[in-house]
Amino acid sequence: MKADGTPVTELEPVMGAFSHLVAFHADGKTVLHIHPKTAHRLTDADRGGPQLDFQFCAPKPGFFRLFVQVQIAGEQKFAPFGVIVKP
Numbered sequence: 417m418k419a420d421g422t423p424v425t426e427l428e429p430v431m432g433a434f435s436h437l438v439a440f441h442a443d444g445k446t447v448l449h450i451h452p453k454t455a456h457r458l459t460d461a462d463r464g465g466p467q468l469d470f471q472f473c474a475p476k477p478g479f480f481r482l483f484v485q486v487q488i489a490g491e492q493k494f495a496p497f498g499v500i501v502k503p
């Protein structure tokens with residue numbers, strides 16, 4: 417969502433995906449790298465958003481620190497957040 421509250425629909429493909437999501441488990445060893453589902457192979461002309469659907473299959477419970485990467489107007493943006501996976 418943009419600062420004015422409107423949905424983002426201008427996500428640009430980066431390395432073939434509208435987003436890259438990397439998750440690091442608190443164990444310091446487990447790392448996941450996830451891309452959103454798309455209906456077709458993306459081209460540079462495709463634009464995405466506002467919704468991206470990821471399938472996060474945690475291999476173990478615990479805390480994951482995630483970093484999401486997207487690109488808008490040629491500028492890459494990164495955001496961290498955390499998820500606790502219960503047993």
Ligand SMILES: [Cu+2]
Pocket residue numbers: 433435436437449450451
């Ligand atoms: Cu990726």
